[in-house]
Amino acid sequence: MLLGPALALSAILFSIGVAGVIIRRNAIVLFMCIELMLNAVNLAFVALAQLYGVAGWVIVFFVMTVAAAEAAVGLAIILAVFRHNQSIDLQNVNLLHG
């Protein structure tokens, strides 16, 4: 049972993902950092499945599915934004500026 260290690893990976989201300006890389965060969460669920049973695995299953759907739609949006701005630098995506 590696619950403690596994959860610690999950926390560290999640933090790294957050840091990446804050630092990066490129939309796609930002997305990849979000995927990293999702992975960290998956790890936490799997680790806890050792205590709480198969529900942990099932949730991971669903998370992956949703992550896939989200990636597809998100990347499509990035494509559309790129066609409009000719760049995917998030600094330029500020039409909601007020």
Add this chain to the structure above:
Amino acid sequence: MSLLAARVAEAALAARPAGAVGLVWLAVALPLAGFVVNGALAILRPRAKTVVSVVGTGVLVAAFAVAVAVFLEVRRAAPEHPVIVTLWPWLHAGDLKVDLAFQVDQLSTLMLLVVTGVGGLIHLYSVGYMGADPGYARYFAYLNLFVAFMLLLVLGASFPVLFIGWEGVGLCSYLLISFWFTDQQNADAGKKAFLVNRVGDFGFLIAMFLLWHTVGSLDLATVLDRAPAALGTETATWITLFLLLGCIGKSAQIPLYIWLPDAMAGPTPVSALIHAATMVTAGVYLVARTGVLFALAPASSLVAAAVGALTALFAATIGLRQYDIKKVLAYSTVSQLGYMFLGVGAGAYAAGMFHLVTHAFFKALLFLGAGSVIHALQHAYHATGASEDPQDMRNMGGLAGRLPVTYRFMVIGTLAIAGLPPLSGFFSKDEILAAAFARGADQPVYYLLYAMGLAAAFLTAVYMARLVVMTFLGTTRVGEAERSKLHEAPASMTGPVVALGVLSAVGGLLNLPAGIAWGPALERWLHPVTRAALELRPLAPPGGTTAALLVAAAVAAGVLGLVVGYRATSRERILPARLAPPETGFARVLYRKYFVDEIYQALIVRPVVWLSERVLWRTVDQAIVDGVFVHGGVWLAHRVGRLGSRLQNGQVGVYVILFLVGALWVLYAVAG
């Protein structure tokens, strides 16, 4: 409008004291109606002269009839306490209950007769005097309004109602002084009168607040009843001093007399009515009315008497060297008002009121007579196109032949004011001087005040003689071309002059010394009103020999003054105004009225104006209120808004950070 009239009529016909007294409100309502009618005509049909004349004078005559009816009723009933005629409730707030009510007693009846009687005569005079003026209807509207307010003042049953009248006459005074407002000087004079009066009104208000606080009522009858028990000497002194401040403003005493000479910028009948016979006497009336309060505070009575005596002397000296005929009469009014205050200050309320009445007669007479002279000169100058000052006595002289009626009655007025027996002025002035002397037995300082009064009597005779000589006697200084154009005033003007002349002559019969004929009738008449005050502060009249000596002294002062004035002025070489050399030496000081206006300007007006402009306007209003609060508020809102809008810059990255911060916060709150 009609609803108001119906309501007024209904209120009037409701429970009223029976008889004429119940109709006393008509005395106020009639001139008020006159104001409304004449005011409407002034706006809609300014050229409707006949209607205005009839309405304007008619309401006064009707009001006088009401006054006579009320007088007869009061004489018959001889009430010991004032009869209150309540119209409708006015101020009901908590414990304060003030109704619109009139108080009918001997004192208010006396004032009612004087105001409507003398007022009526002056209205009649105005028909002739102001006949050619384009503002005729407006003039009568204001004059009617003034009479309405003045009657409200003398008939008011409570301090607030009295104060309405008080303020109202101040307003009408302003309106009428600056009647010819297109001339800046006239407008300034009106403003000056109003502002100086305001200082006095402040005193009146403070006195009202103190009375409410200490006595708990503002009804005159109640206050005077409760005062002896409720007020200590110190409180009474404060209250009466503040009331006195009001009187000093309204009745033009030192130091607030400065507006009265300037008020001569108004039409002469206005000067006669407002600034001689009625409004300025409101202060004297107030002191007489609140005699109980003044009797409780001998210190304030002394202040009143001292201010009066000092003013009498001071103004008389200035009058010696004025050349404008109306200014001489103005300072004379100030001086005579000083006498009245000397009288009521010494505790002889009846004597003060007596002088008020006789002064109304002969001062109005003098003003109207002067008006006739000015009118004649104006007419002459208008005909020849000259631009001389028709009011400057240096341009007059030798008019006795051309204006005989005016001349004769002006002489009567002069002799009256100088105090020659058996004219009215002799009786009233002598009573005041006797009272001052008698009070000297209690407080020796009154002997000094008596001496000042006597000196003022002498000077009064001097300047009045000077006035008559300069105006009517000697060789005329009127230009050749104008001489033939001078003529006596029309009957509408000489009529009132004659009437007032007769009253000035026989007015002394109102209050003869004890032992002669019916004795002091006015004093007896006013006794129910003055009794309470006299009981608190009795005044022993001087004994037989002393009284006779005082009378002799007064008459001597008057005669001597007339002689000195006559001879000095006759010998003086007077040149017409535009050729006259400037004054020198002490005469210059007198001519420039001791530079009092200039002193006030430097010491009071300039600092106040500086304060308002530099401090209150530029600093407080512009910089602080506008700058810090208004503009500052805008700036702050703008800045905060800009700061806030930086959060919404549309940058996803920023939103993510904010989101994370929020999430951390929630995590902390939940997990602890």
Add this chain to the structure above:
Amino acid sequence: MTELVFYLFAAVAVLSAAMCILQRSPVAALIWLVQTMLALAAIFVLLAAEFIGVIQVLVYAGAIMVLFLFIIMLLNLGGRRTTDIRGPAGIGAAVVVVGLLLVELGALWAYTPARLTREVAAAAGPLEAATAFSGGRAVLEETARRGVVGAVAEPLFRTYLVPFELTSILLLVAIVGAVVLAKRSV
């Protein structure tokens, strides 16, 4: 022994994640992320979740990351051009947030199973404590009986059937949405 392997793969995962967020080139970042996922897959297997480990490689690293790569290629974003790492302000914000996050999550880590058991025992009683965490053992028994896939499949098609069906609708929506959004003209 297991522990040593775990720590090895954990180190690899952390290092790869750090490299991922610091790379200039998006392609390089992607590769590092794939590396992280593979390390995680190994850890999943170590934690007796073999099925999850396999689909991690197949779906996540194999499909999703390849999709990312396609998009990067489509947008011609490869190569090292100007850095897209936000300025010093950004890095400062990152440090602060991450620091806070670590503190928070570290607090959660303090909940070891022993402590959990103790707290449940204190709250609900020793019987509850003994049976509360029995799920893990049940899973291992199921895996032994039905195999790795079967252990997941049964709850998926029984207890969690409704979410499963909803997920299929979700995928349909995602497909339609992606197609619509990516069209040149709608």
